[in-house]
Amino acid sequence: MGDFEIKPEFAVKDETALRALFPDTHELAVKKVLGALDPHACDFIGRSPFLCLGTQDLDGRADVSPRGDHAGFVRILDRNTLAIPDRPGNNRLDSLSNIVTNPSVGLLFIIPGYDDTLRVNGRATIVNDPELLESMSVNGRAPKIAIVVKVRETFLHCAKAFRRSHLWDPEHHQNRSDMPSLVKMILDQTTGAPDDEDEMRKLDEGLEEDYRKSLY
Template sequence: MQEQTYKLDPAFTVSEERTLRELFPATHDLALKKCQSKLDKHARDFIERSPFLCLGTQSADGKADVSPRGDPPGFVKILDQRTLAIPDRPGNNRLDSLANILANPSVGLLFIIPGFDDTLRVNGKASLITDPELLESMSVGGRSPRIAIIVEVTSVFMHCAKAFRRSRLWDPNHHQDRADMPSLMEIILDQTTGSPEDQLEMRKLDEALEDEYKNTMY
């Protein structure tokens, strides 16, 4: 693998907001006005339809992280016009997002609906809750989450479709074959202990991961 050789040239580095804004046209008035402080009927409808979101957090020392969250549509509960509840499903137990929330409660959410090019952005302050009644209301297959993320909404707005249209994310003609890359298990092993050369052994490891998915999704 090639060693890092790229170096920033200070002559072309933007380091001040004034300089940044001079590079772009003025913000459209509607783009400023669209930002809301609470969930209106359109935001609620979008969230209730969404089976997937990305959760952005930041640690106390400024390290950023983004985590995917997914469940059946409506998995994020709307508790009131300014409060959301996100179930935390079983994962790898790194707990990056949860630990970050304890250190810095500011979070950003990006709600996505399959087939929709536009998205919904929500920013707010998060807390971690173990209320049994709330957790039980978010159970799937008789399994309740251990914890929920409560988000106090501070801003919410619709985001335009340009990124999804540029990427053609939902266009089947532009979908790539997952088999063109190694499996997730093989990639992780390559990055850590090394993957086995025996393809039969590798296939068994891949099958074991699929079994784990089936048994530990909730």
């Protein structure tokens, strides 16, 4: 497969040219954007066990990180402020490093079984306030830091993407065994995975054991 090249004459390079390709925005789609969290947004966040966190560094290199916990793990501190606990991970700190240099973030809240989502955009700060962190403890373990987001805008997003993808439809769920395990894929991409099946199985079991020990 050769390298794909964009033909310059088909590159959309400004917003005027972009909007010329689409009908006008529906009036309700414009009005639905709020500057603070209303009761419906608060209820949605309180039911959500999963979100995607979008960040960028100063050079504009983007990153999206999944964040998951028990439903309602994101604390609503006031109508304009959220707090996201940072649970143990791989310590790459991609999102956190980006926030330190560029505080603009985008959040997408997801509830299992719901086709609609909630979007929140704002500015984030990394904090290690002991009182706040202790309030987000699980199994006696407080997070090391929290991501506090000052909300600039929030709005509900329609169901089209989830309907198209059939995300929650069991008939469209794929068998995880159709692809190699996570450990094998990462080893294939880096140092090379062992050919011995027993050795590979032990590595997979080691990852599962690490999950059990280090979720919090």
